[in-house]
Amino acid sequence: MKAAAASSFGSPDVLRLHDLDDPTAGPGEVRVRVKVAGVQPFDAAIRRGWAPAFLSVRTPAVPGNEFAGVVDQIGDRVTGVEIGAEVLGYSTLDSYAEYVVVPADQIVRKPAAMPWEVAGGFSGNGQGAHLVLQALGVGRGDTLLINGASGALGTIAVQLALHWGAARVIGTASAPNHDYLRSIGATPVEYGDGLVERVRAVAPGGVDAALDAAGADALRASVELVKDRNRIRSMVALDEAKELGIPLLGPGRSAARLQSVVDLWNEGGIKIHIRAAYALADAAEAHRAIELGHGRGKIVLLVDHTLADHAS
Known part of the structure; x- marks a missing residue:
């Protein structure tokens, strides 16, 4: 599969397209063929070489902690989801790629009316x-x-x-x-x-x-x-x-939390502005944009080349 990855840590220029092995869904997991991945400051920090205490990052490092796409492989002991389901979800890394594998409890159904660009940058x-x-x-x-x-x-x-x-x-x-x-x-x-x-x-x-x-x-x-x-x-x-002396925000991501915000979007209670959409090969440019600050709305990567071709 193609992935935007960093073989070393540093400036946005370290992000380049790599050919990596396709991941496989294990027990309790699903594999998603990614259409769009969101870009966040967290991803840029990973690229620069920072990582939270719970995370060990190896190179080539594939950033990306939110995505939307189509389930194409289901591991053992997974119920309630089928091949071909359109979903959005979250990970910690690995979303800047054509495929991502996550536990089945880290995805929710994508509303039919939600554009892929919005879905890919929604979870985080x-x-x-x-x-x-x-x-x-x-x-x-x-x-x-x-x-x-x-x-x-x-x-x-x-x-x-x-x-x-x-x-x-x-x-x-x-x-x-x-x-x-x-x-x-x-x-x-x-x-x-x-x-x-x-x-x-x-x-x-x-x-x-x-x-x-x-x-x-x-x-x-x-x-x-x-x-x-x-x-x-x-x-x-x-x-x-x-x-x-200000408390730090603890962990708390869950499918239930994500679903509640998706439901509000579906009811018209949340509007999302897409600031810019880049092809996967242009992940470095996306990181330059997000590190500028003062931007309006969301930056995403169009991993599916058909979406990228349409955007261009």
């Missing part, structure tokens, strides 16, 4: 937004601050928070993305120096909780704005979070 950010908002206890009447609100995770978090009854979501973003944030229900605020004062100006009653998807400076601003540090989480500035 959908579950991430659900998990962090649940940890923050976001609910009816809350004023929530989301730093980095126009990105893929922020976009879902804005809409999910409002669905859960938040009275207001304030989203930080660069000025060109402010109209987009308004379109999904957020009150936009500019990044940079003076952020605390600008947030206080639009939320004189205070901020109840904050989600940081932007970095250390935004996290420090959140500490000034939110009284209870247990209601602050960062998705990116983990070292600074430890220093500031």
Whole structure:
């Protein structure tokens, strides 16, 4: 199979097409012929040589922790799924490839109306937004601050928070993305120096909780704005979070969590903007784009060449 993999760790240029052996589904697993894989900052960190403590990464390393495609092989002791089923799901690595093997409890059915590009980039950010908002206890009447609100995770978090009854979501973003944030229900605020004062100006009653998807400076601003540090989480500035006494987000991905967010999309409660779709061979360009920051919506890889040819 073709896969975008890194034979060494470093800049986006280390990501190149490789010919690798096709994986085989073992007991309790399914193999999915991937159509689209999502691109996330986590993938870029893996490519640079970072890995969480639970993960040992060997080269050639195939990044990618979310995907959508068609089940084409089923291992022993798997029930409730059939060959040809259209699914979306999650892994930790290996999704930038024509085939990925995952436990059968890490996939859900793709809604017929969900475009492949949306499905391929949905699992990671959908579950991430659900998990962090649940940890923050976001609910009816809350004023929530989301730093980095126009990105893929922020976009879902804005809409999910409002669905859960938040009275207001304030989203930080660069000025060109402010109209987009308004379109999904957020009150936009500019990044940079003076952020605390600008947030206080639009939320004189205070901020109840904050989600940081932007970095250390935004996290420090959140500490000034939110009284209870247990209601602050960062998705990116983990070292600074430890220093500031902010809890880290624990694991919690599951098919049930993913299904709940998919259901909300199916009901029209979540809209996803695809920022850019790259062919698998252009994974390095996709990583350059995601590392620029300040982007709007989701970046995906079109693993299925027929989708890539159509996009081009």
